[in-house]
Amino acid sequence: MIGFIKKDLAMIKSNFKLMGILLVVYVAMGLLGEMDISFILPFMSVMIMISTFSYDHYNNWDAYSITLPNGRKNSVKAKYIATIFMILFVAFITLLMAFLISYARTKTINYEQILVTMLGTIFGTLLVLTFMYPIIYKFGVEKARIGIFLIVFGVVILGGFLSRYVDLSVIGKALSFLENYWFILLIIISVMMVYGSYKISAKIFSKKEF
Amino acid sequence: MENVLEVKNLSKKYDNFALKNISFSLPEGMIMGFIGENGAGKTTTIKAILDIIKSYSGEIKIFGLDNRTCDKKIKEDIGVVLDDMFFPEILTPHDINSAMQGIYKNWDSKLFYNYLIEFSLLSNKPIKTFSKGMRKKLEIITALAHHPKLLLLDEPTSGLDPVARAEVLEIFQSVLEKENCSILLSSHITADLEHIADYITFINDGEILLAKTTNELLEKYGIVKCTEKEFQTIEKKDYLKYRKLKYAYEVLVEDKNAFKAKYDIAIVDKITLDDLMVIMIKGEEE
Numbered sequence: 001m002i003g004f005i006k007k008d009l010a011m012i013k014s015n016f017k018l019m020g021i022l023l024v025v026y027v028a029m030g031l032l033g034e035m036d037i038s039f040i041l042p043f044m045s046v047m048i049m050i051s052t053f054s055y056d057h058y059n060n061w062d063a064y065s066i067t068l069p070n071g072r073k074n075s076v077k078a079k080y081i082a083t084i085f086m087i088l089f090v091a092f093i094t095l096l097m098a099f100l101i102s103y104a105r106t107k108t109i110n111y112e113q114i115l116v117t118m119l120g121t122i123f124g125t126l127l128v129l130t131f132m133y134p135i136i137y138k139f140g141v142e143k144a145r146i147g148i149f150l151i152v153f154g155v156v157i158l159g160g161f162l163s164r165y166v167d168l169s170v171i172g173k174a175l176s177f178l179e180n181y182w183f184i185l186l187i188i189i190s191v192m193m194v195y196g197s198y199k200i201s202a203k204i205f206s207k208k209e210f
Numbered sequence: 211m212e213n214v215l216e217v218k219n220l221s222k223k224y225d226n227f228a229l230k231n232i233s234f235s236l237p238e239g240m241i242m243g244f245i246g247e248n249g250a251g252k253t254t255t256i257k258a259i260l261d262i263i264k265s266y267s268g269e270i271k272i273f274g275l276d277n278r279t280c281d282k283k284i285k286e287d288i289g290v291v292l293d294d295m296f297f298p299e300i301l302t303p304h305d306i307n308s309a310m311q312g313i314y315k316n317w318d319s320k321l322f323y324n325y326l327i328e329f330s331l332l333s334n335k336p337i338k339t340f341s342k343g344m345r346k347k348l349e350i351i352t353a354l355a356h357h358p359k360l361l362l363l364d365e366p367t368s369g370l371d372p373v374a375r376a377e378v379l380e381i382f383q384s385v386l387e388k389e390n391c392s393i394l395l396s397s398h399i400t401a402d403l404e405h406i407a408d409y410i411t412f413i414n415d416g417e418i419l420l421a422k423t424t425n426e427l428l429e430k431y432g433i434v435k436c437t438e439k440e441f442q443t444i445e446k447k448d449y450l451k452y453r454k455l456k457y458a459y460e461v462l463v464e465d466k467n468a469f470k471a472k473y474d475i476a477i478v479d480k481i482t483l484d485d486l487m488v489i490m491i492k493g494e495e496e
Binding site: 001002003004005006007010011014052055056058059060061063064066067068069070071072074207209210 | 264281292295297299300302308309
């Protein structure tokens with residue numbers, strides 16, 4: 001499986017320059033006290049990984065991957081692992097930069113706020129991965145883009161509806177007992193949703209014909 | 211001699227095409243040429259062997275093992291070249307080597323880089339900068355660099371110029387000698403197969419029309435070229451198919467020497483695989 005991961009990471013190396021530029025922009029904006037764009041880099045890493053699906057599809061890699069040992073299973077697993085690795089690696093770099101920016105500007109580091117922002121970002125990117133990957137494996141990248149647009153659109157509409165007609169503070173109060181466990185809860189939910197997403201994608205790919 | 215590949219009663223139905231009870235076997239250390247016109251079912255058969263397509267009926271055994279239940283074990287020892295290009299074109303041969311090291315237990319980097327030098331392919335250039343022929347060479351090199359026991363090659367020489375084709379065919383032959391590898395090779399370029407294939411399996415419209423040794427086909431079969439009057443004298447049991455051309459008849463016979471002994475018709479030529487394909491597909495039986 002290492003080979004499949006190496007192949008996916010090799011495919012995104014041409015994007016490292018773009019990521020470097022984004023990192024510089026992020027640091028510059030942070031030092032100038034402009035808006036916090038730390039969420040962009042991890043999100044970009046997922047988007048870049050999604051672009052590898054296009055290359056795979058365009059070059060018929062998927063059919064070829066099945067001819068390799070354990071190809072049906074490992075190519076899907078590798079895609080998830082490579083993506084998670086990318087998200088965590090980029091998030092870690094961004095986190096370090098955030099600490100440096102915070103220290104450079106105020107001579108103190110607001111660990112809690114930075115960590116909360118970054119964890120929220122990681123959770124958000126994992127959420128994108130969770131929904132996008134099974135849709136991509138089922139329908140391909142092009143249709144998946146429309147799918148994700150519909151999902152986001154639906155979530156926004158639903159959110160708007162709920163905030164207008166439902167008293168969300170009731171839910172907040174009901175879940176207040178979890179306040180001290182949110183960190184663990186976030187990790188458990190993340191692991192569960194990514195694992196579930198992987199199982200669905202693996203099942204879809206195991207039945208695919210090319 | 212054991213069979214490395216056995217296909218029994220392979221059937222697969224699509225809306226507008228079907229593989230119908232395909233059966234053939236490839237003995238160890240042999241090259242089988244798999245011929246047929248476009249859309250005859252060559253690629254579909256190879257895809258079924260590789261489990262790229264599913265929901266087919268029949269039995270496929272590779273190295274004596276079921277291709278669906280022993281997938282990993284089998285694929286460690288198979289080298290594959292598919293009809294379409296299959297490496298993401300932003301990768302370099304160096305990336306391919308790095309990835310394959312983590313995929314095949316027997317991956318031989320030294321052999322891979324030797325082949326790259328032999329075929330004049332640069333290891334650090336993205337595949338997108340390669341010509342079609344260079345891409346095909348890279349695919350072939352990758353199929354060979356883990357010392358496979360069986361090569362499944364779907365149109366491996368298409369897009370190559372005659373010199374590159376000759377190089378590739380030489381490599382296939384040398385691999386066969388050194389590694390005791392068996393090869394199933396589908397190709398439109400039947401002249402290549404006449405030189406290297408031990409067996410020819412001919413598929414048309416999803417059915418196997420013919421499966422013989424190449425020697426038997428090229429030495430025993432013949433094409434009779436005759437007038438209509440001469441054709442009328444030939445008994446139905448003495449030919450397989452015939453074609454009516456503008457001024458003459460072409461008749462496919464199974465045993466040209468026996469035919470010559472029986473009939474007084476001057477032109478009985480040796481057959482080429484191209485002739486065979488054309489007359490088997492376009493010809494009539496009676």
